[in-house]
Amino acid sequence: MDRRLRWRIVERREEAPEAVTLTLEPAGKKAVAYEVGQYLPLIQTFGSREERRAYSFSSCPGVDTLPAITVKRIPNSLFSTWLVQQTRQGDVLESAEPTGRFLLPAQKPERLLYVAAGSGITPILSHLKAIFYQKNWADVPIRLLYANRDSAHTIFKRQIDDWINAWPERFEVTYFFSRERGAAHAEQAHLNNALFERHLLAFVGGKASVSARNGLLTYLCAPTPLMRMARMAMRALGFPDERILQETFTPDPRLQHRQPDPSRQHRITVTLPDGQRIAFDTFEGETILQAALRQGIALPYTCKSGVCLSCLARCVSGEVDVQFVEQTNREGPGALVNTCIGYAVSDEVELAL
Ligand SMILES: Cc1cc2nc3c(=O)[nH]c(=O)nc-3n(C[C@H](O)[C@H](O)[C@H](O)COP(=O)(O)OP(=O)(O)OC[C@H]3O[C@@H](n4cnc5c(N)ncnc54)[C@H](O)[C@@H]3O)c2cc1C
Numbered sequence: 001m002d003r004r005l006r007w008r009i010v011e012r013r014e015e016a017p018e019a020v021t022l023t024l025e026p027a028g029k030k031a032v033a034y035e036v037g038q039y040l041p042l043i044q045t046f047g048s049r050e051e052r053r054a055y056s057f058s059s060c061p062g063v064d065t066l067p068a069i070t071v072k073r074i075p076n077s078l079f080s081t082w083l084v085q086q087t088r089q090g091d092v093l094e095s096a097e098p099t100g101r102f103l104l105p106a107q108k109p110e111r112l113l114y115v116a117a118g119s120g121i122t123p124i125l126s127h128l129k130a131i132f133y134q135k136n137w138a139d140v141p142i143r144l145l146y147a148n149r150d151s152a153h154t155i156f157k158r159q160i161d162d163w164i165n166a167w168p169e170r171f172e173v174t175y176f177f178s179r180e181r182g183a184a185h186a187e188q189a190h191l192n193n194a195l196f197e198r199h200l201l202a203f204v205g206g207k208a209s210v211s212a213r214n215g216l217l218t219y220l221c222a223p224t225p226l227m228r229m230a231r232m233a234m235r236a237l238g239f240p241d242e243r244i245l246q247e248t249f250t251p252d253p254r255l256q257h258r259q260p261d262p263s264r265q266h267r268i269t270v271t272l273p274d275g276q277r278i279a280f281d282t283f284e285g286e287t288i289l290q291a292a293l294r295q296g297i298a299l300p301y302t303c304k305s306g307v308c309l310s311c312l313a314r315c316v317s318g319e320v321d322v323q324f325v326e327q328t329n330r331e332g333p334g335a336l337v338n339t340c341i342g343y344a345v346s347d348e349v350e351l352a353l
């Protein structure tokens with residue numbers, strides 16, 4: 001259900017101030033499979049409290065010999081401060097299994113647009129390695145819009161510049177530097193709505209036709225306001241929403257959990273991937289994940305705040321309220337529900353992992 005893995009740090013490489021790449025070797029000597037664009041849910045106990053955080057792979061299976069994650073330290077933070085400042089080569093890290101849905105499509109897209117800021121480049125680097133070194137996609141134009149403070153704080157800048165030089169006809173990059181003027185391939189600006197629309201339309205050939213709009217696949221990995229702006233602009237210009245994928249790194253601090261009321265309970269049944277079934281009760285106002293963990297049932301999770309998707313389960317029967325910050329979705333049979341922000345509505349709910 002929630003299998004633990006152990007990893008030895010075999011190399012630490014500084015990518016930018018307070019950003020390191022940790023190359024990891026499975027401590028059990030058995031290779032661990034992961035996909036391009038996935039993340040590693042790291043688990044560490046601080047004091048007596050177990051904490052989990054997601055870190056995307058910057059490596060690409062089949063291109064890089066070993067998996068690697070790239071971590072940018074958030075000021076006054078717990079996990080990233082520990083990883084960046086205190087871990088050393090040879091240390092062993094614990095994780096759950098790699099997971100995530102920020103994946104490349106099986107079918108070759110017509111065009112690929114990437115929008116990244118800061119450490120949001122991490123899963124995109126993994127994508128780009130696969131595209132340049134593995135996929136037979138030489139005729140797919142790729143555009144990267146990448147926002148940072150300046151060149152020095154731009155994670156993987158040297159690697160990206162090498163690719164610009166290697167494939168100028170298929171890979172075009174614009175860096176947006178808020179505090180640096182005159183850098184190559186860069187504009188000194190915040191990536192705002194007008195700039196985004198200008199670059200988007202230039203990439204798809206001006207006023208995009210329906211087929212150009214449908215042929216574009218877009219990946220966003222940046223702070224939430226920047227991703228929201230890009231999505232809204234694309235929606236307004238008629239780009240289909242389902243062809244815009246995003247990876248959200250930052251939990252929304254406004255997320256509030258409901259107050260549990262033990263006087264009313266719901267029955268949850270979960271079918272595990274191996275076919276085993278487990279059943280437990282939740283209190284009214286308690287998330288399905290909270291209830292499982294309270295009773296020692298190790299359902300998968302990482303962020304507990306609705307952004308990483310490692311807790312997704314398919315609803316087989318019954319109804320679940322999935323409560324985000326700005327909306328609550330009532331979901332029924334067939335829907336994928338985040339158990340970390342999912343509250344049973346019906347007396348009985350059946351889920352499948
Ligand atoms: C799917 C996924 C993939 C991720 N991949 C990466 C990655 O490749 N590299 C990476 O460095 N991080 C990545 N993250 C973010 C990472 O999981 C942590 O959220 C981040 O390192 C902060 O955790 P912390 O314990 O250091 O901060 P905390 O101690 O939890 O928080 C400290 C403060 O920082 C704020 N905060 C929390 N997270 C962020 C954030 N991401 N950006 C800005 N402020 C934040 C909090 O609201 C709080 O105020 C990813 C997150 C997700 C969900």
Ligand code: FES
Binds near residue numbers: 311
């Ligand atoms: S644990 Fe991250 S979305 Fe539920």
